[in-house]
Amino acid sequence: MGQLKTAATERxxxxxxxxxxxxxxxVIFSYQDKALKVLLIKSDLxxxxxxxxxxxxxxxxxxxxxxxxxxxxxxxxxxxxxxLEQVHTFGNIGRHPxxxxxTTAYFSLVNSKSSNFQITHDDVSWHPxxxxxxxxxxxxxxxDTCLKQLRDAVMExxxxxxxxxxxxxxxxxxxxxxxxxxxxxxxxxxRKRLMVKDWLVDLAEMEExxxxxxxxxxxxxxxxxxxxxxxxxxxxxxxx
Amino acid sequence: MGQLKTAATERxxxxxxxxxxxxxxxVIFSYQDKALKVLLIKSDLxxxxxxxxxxxxxxxxxxxxxxxxxxxxxxxxxxxxxxLEQVHTFGNIGRHPxxxxxTTAYFSLVNSKSSNFQITHDDVSWHPxxxxxxxxxxxxxxxDTCLKQLRDAVMExxxxxxxxxxxxxxxxxxxxxxxxxxxxxxxxxxRKRLMVKDWLVDLAEMEExxxxxxxxxxxxxxxxxxxxxxxxxxxxxxxx
DNA sequence: ACAGGAATATGTACTTTTCACACATTACAG
DNA sequence: CTGTAATGTGTGAAAAGTACATATTCCTGT
Numbered sequence: 001m002g003q004l005k006t007a008a009t010e011r012x013x014x015x016x017x018x019x020x021x022x023x024x025x026x027v028i029f030s031y032q033d034k035a036l037k038v039l040l041i042k043s044d045l046x047x048x049x050x051x052x053x054x055x056x057x058x059x060x061x062x063x064x065x066x067x068x069x070x071x072x073x074x075x076x077x078x079x080x081x082x083x084l085e086q087v088h089t090f091g092n093i094g095r096h097p098x099x100x101x102x103t104t105a106y107f108s109l110v111n112s113k114s115s116n117f118q119i120t121h122d123d124v125s126w127h128p129x130x131x132x133x134x135x136x137x138x139x140x141x142x143x144d145t146c147l148k149q150l151r152d153a154v155m156e157x158x159x160x161x162x163x164x165x166x167x168x169x170x171x172x173x174x175x176x177x178x179x180x181x182x183x184x185x186x187x188x189x190x191r192k193r194l195m196v197k198d199w200l201v202d203l204a205e206m207e208e209x210x211x212x213x214x215x216x217x218x219x220x221x222x223x224x225x226x227x228x229x230x231x232x233x234x235x236x237x238x239x240x
Numbered sequence: 241m242g243q244l245k246t247a248a249t250e251r252x253x254x255x256x257x258x259x260x261x262x263x264x265x266x267v268i269f270s271y272q273d274k275a276l277k278v279l280l281i282k283s284d285l286x287x288x289x290x291x292x293x294x295x296x297x298x299x300x301x302x303x304x305x306x307x308x309x310x311x312x313x314x315x316x317x318x319x320x321x322x323x324l325e326q327v328h329t330f331g332n333i334g335r336h337p338x339x340x341x342x343t344t345a346y347f348s349l350v351n352s353k354s355s356n357f358q359i360t361h362d363d364v365s366w367h368p369x370x371x372x373x374x375x376x377x378x379x380x381x382x383x384d385t386c387l388k389q390l391r392d393a394v395m396e397x398x399x400x401x402x403x404x405x406x407x408x409x410x411x412x413x414x415x416x417x418x419x420x421x422x423x424x425x426x427x428x429x430x431r432k433r434l435m436v437k438d439w440l441v442d443l444a445e446m447e448e449x450x451x452x453x454x455x456x457x458x459x460x461x462x463x464x465x466x467x468x469x470x471x472x473x474x475x476x477x478x479x480x
Numbered sequence: 481a482c483a484g485g486a487a488t489a490t491g492t493a494c495t496t497t498t499c500a501c502a503c504a505t506t507a508c509a510g
Numbered sequence: 511c512t513g514t515a516a517t518g519t520g521t522g523a524a525a526a527g528t529a530c531a532t533a534t535t536c537c538t539g540t
Contacts, residue, residue, distance in 0.1 A: 019301050020262045022331070022342055061259050065331020065342055089329040089344045091262070091305025102262055102305055104329045171488080188490070189528065196526095206536095212487045213536040411517080428519070429499065452516040453506045481540100488535070497526070506517070 023103040024068040025056035025139065027087075027146040028077065030112040031163040035128045036179045037112075038143060039076070040135070042123040047097045048136035052127065054143070056103060069106040078118045083109040083162040085153065087146050095138045107146040109162035130182075154180055158199045161220035169207050169215035170194070199224060263343040264308040265296035265379065267327075267386040268317065270352040271403040275368045276419045277352075278383060279316070280375070282363040287337045288376035292367065294383065296343060309346040318358045323349045323402040325393065327386050335378045347386040349402035370422075394420055398439045401460035409447050409455035410434070439464060 028039040040052035055076050059068045066086070073082050084106050091102035110117065112126065119125070129147060134140060154160055160176050161168075174190050194200065200218040207214035268279040280292035295316050299308045306326070313322050324346050331342035350357065352366065359365070369387060374380060394400055400416050401408075414430050434440060440458040447454035 020260070020299065022260045022262060059260065059331065059342075061340060062333060064333055065329060086328060088326060089305060091299065091344070093302060093304055100301065102299075104331070169488090186529075187488090188530080191489085193527085210487085211537065212485085213489095213534080215488055409517090426500075427517090428501085431518085432520095433498090450516085451508065452514085453508075453518095455517055483538100483540090485538080486536090489533085491531095493529090495526100495528070497524100499522105499524075501521090501523105503520100504518085507515095509514080510512090 019100060021099065021101045022059045022065070023056050023101050024059060024065070024072060025054040025103050025105050025142055026069050026072050026076075026084075027054060027105065027107040027143055028073065028110055029107060029129075029150065029163065030110050030126065031176050031179060032112055032126060034175055034179060035130065036176075037126040038129050038132070039119075039124060040127050041121065041125075043136040044123075045097065045136065051134060051136040052132075052139075053136035054105075054139045055124070058101075065104060069108070073108055073110075076120060076124060077110060078116050078120070079110055079114065080116075083159055085149070085159075087149050088142075090138055090142060092138070103142075105142045105146060107150055109150075109159060111163055111165055113165060151181055158197070158220065158224045161199075161224070167203060167205065167217045167219055169217055171215055173218075259340060261339065261341045262299045262305070263296050263341050264299060264305070264312060265294040265343050265345050265382055266309050266312050266316075266324075267294060267345065267347040267383055268313065268350055269347060269369075269390065269403065270350050270366065271416050271419060272352055272366060274415055274419060275370065276416075277366040278369050278372070279359075279364060280367050281361065281365075283376040284363075285337065285376065291374060291376040292372075292379075293376035294345075294379045295364070298341075305344060309348070313348055313350075316360060316364060317350060318356050318360070319350055319354065320356075323399055325389070325399075327389050328382075330378055330382060332378070343382075345382045345386055347390055349390075349399060351403055351405055353405060391421055398437070398460065398464045401439075401464070407443060407445065407457045407459055409457055411455055413458075 026039075030037050030039070039055060041055055043049070043051050043053045055072055057068065057072050057075075059065055063071070066084075069084050070080065070082070073084070074080050085108075087105045087107055089102060089104045093100065095101065095103075129143070132140065132143065135143065154177065160173065160180070163176055164172060170191055173194070174185055174187065177190070178185055199221055201221050203217045203219055205217040207217060266279075270277050270279070279295060281295055283289070283291050283293045295312055297308065297312050297315075299305055303311070309324050310320065310322070313324070314320050325348075327345045327347055329342060329344045333340065335341070335343075369383070372380065372383065375383065394417065400413065400420070403416055404412060410431055413434070414425055414427065417430070418425055439461055441461055443457045443459055445457040447457060
C-alpha cells in the first residue's frame with residue numbers, strides 16, 4: 001500500500017476501511033491409504049449445514065499474516081514446523097455470509113502418522129481430495145487452487161517428503177507422486193529421475209513386515225530443510 | 241475462513257479484528273528503451289521521504305479484492321483491460337508505519353506507448369527495475385517477488401505481448417525477454433522455440449524507419465486473450 | 481523344503497528437446 | 511556501388527525424457 005492519502009481514500013471513512021476482516025485458510029494435505037487427503041471440519045454455520053470447510057481462523061491484530069496458518073496448524077493438529085506455502089488470497093465481496101472477510105489460502109503438507117499429530121476436535125477429519133464435491137464458502141475453489149499449485153510444485157521441489165515418515169521406500173514415494181498428480185508413473189524412469197535429483201539418502205535398511213520382497217529405505221537429504229520457516233515469498237521451495 | 245466462532249475467536253473483540261486494513265499494491269511493468277521499467281510514485285509519508293513506492297490503494301468495502309488493482313491501474317494510467325496477476329499477500333505487523341495494513345501484490349504488464357496510457361500525477365514515473373535499491377515500506381521485497389514470478393511466468397505463458405504494441409518484430413520480442421530474464425538469448429534458438437509455440441501471426445508486413453534491414457512484423461495470436469479478466473486463480477496465464 | 485507369487489532392482493535403445501554455432505541476404509547510408 | 515548492420519535460416523552434438531523386459535529377493539502356503 002503506497003498512498004493512504006489519495007483523494008479517493010480520504011473521502012471514505014475510517015470505519016469503512018476497517019470493516020474487512022482478514023483470515024487464513026489452510027489446505028492441510030496428508031497421504032493415507034494410497035490417497036491424498038485433506039483435513040476438513042464440519043461447518044457450524046447454518047448456511048452451510050452438512051458441508052465441510054477448511055481449517056482457518058481470523059488473523060490476530062498482533063499477529064503476522066504468516067504466523068496465522070502456523071498457529072492454525074498448531075492448534076488443530078498439534079504440529080509445528082510444518083511445511084506451508086502461501087497460495088492465493090480470495091476476497092470477493094460475497095464470499096462469507098457473515099460479513100466481509102478476505103482470506104489468504106495456504107497449503108500444508110503433514111505426516112498424519114507423526115507422533116505429534118493429534119486432532120483436537122471431533123468434527124475434524126480427513127477426506128480424500130478426489131471425492132470432494134462441495135465445500136462451505138468458496139472452499140472448493142480454494143482447495144482446487146491449492147491442489148493445482150501443489151501439483152506444479154511437486155515436480156520441481158523436494159517437498160513431498162513432508163508427507164512421509166522419516167524413512168520410506170521408493171514405492172511409497174512413487175505412490176505419493178501418483179496420488180498427487182493423478183497419473184501413473186513408470187517405476188524405472190521415476191527412480192532414475194529421482195536419483196539424478198540427489199534428494200535421497202540410501203539408509204541401507206530394508207522395509208519390514210511387508211508381504212513381499214522388502215524394498216530399501218531412504219530418507220530425504222538433510223540439507224533439504226523443507227519445513228523451515230523462511231519467509232515464504234523468498235522461495236521456500238528449495239531448488240536443489 | 242472456516243470458523244468464525246472458535247473459542248479462541250470469541251474471546252477477542254470485534255474491534256480488534258476489524259482493525260486490519262486491506263490494500264493492494266501494483267507492480268506495473270513496462271518496457272522502454274531496452275529496459276524493464278516499473279511505475280512508482282514518490283512517497284508522501286514522512287517516514288519514507290525521498291523514497292518511491294508502488295502504486296496501491298485500500299480495498300473498498302464494496303469492492304472485490306480483484307477489482308482493486310484494476311481500479312488502481314485505471315486511476316493511475318488510464319488503462320483498462322490490462323494484464324494482472326496476483327502474486328503474494330504481505331502482512332507483517334510492522335510493515336506499514338500508520339497502522340496494520342496487509343497488502344496483496346499484483347503485477348501488471350502494460351504498454352506505456354498505448355494511446356490510452358497517461359499518467360495522471362506528477363509524482364508518478366517509470367524506473368528501470370535494475371537500478372532500484374530502496375523503496376518505501378516493504379515494497380522492494382514486493383517488487384522482487386513480483387519480478388521473480390514474472391520471470392517464471394514468461395517462459396511458460398504468452399504474456400509478454402502485453403508489453404508491446406499490436407505489431408512488433410521478433411527482435412523487439414527477444415529484447416523484452418532478455419530484459420526480463422537478464423540474460424542473452426541466441427537469436428536462432430529463440431525464434432525456433434517461439435515458432436514451435438505457435439503464439440505468433442506473421443503479418444506479412446515490415447518494420448519501417450529502422451536504420452538497417454527491416455524485420456518482419458508479427459502480432460500475438462488472437463486466441464491468446466491474455467488480458468481478459470478471467471478469475472485469476474483459475475489460471476489466467478493461458479497455456480496454449 | 482520347496483514352489484509359486486508378488487514386488488524390487490536394474491539397463492538399453494529410441495525419441496524428443498535443448499544447445500551451440502556460421503553463413504547468406506537485405507536495406508540503408510555514405 | 512560498396513560497406514555496414516541487422517535480418518533470416520539449418521545442422522549436428524549433447525542432454526533429457528520415454529518406452530520397455532528380465533532377473534532377483536523375500537514371503538507364503540503346502
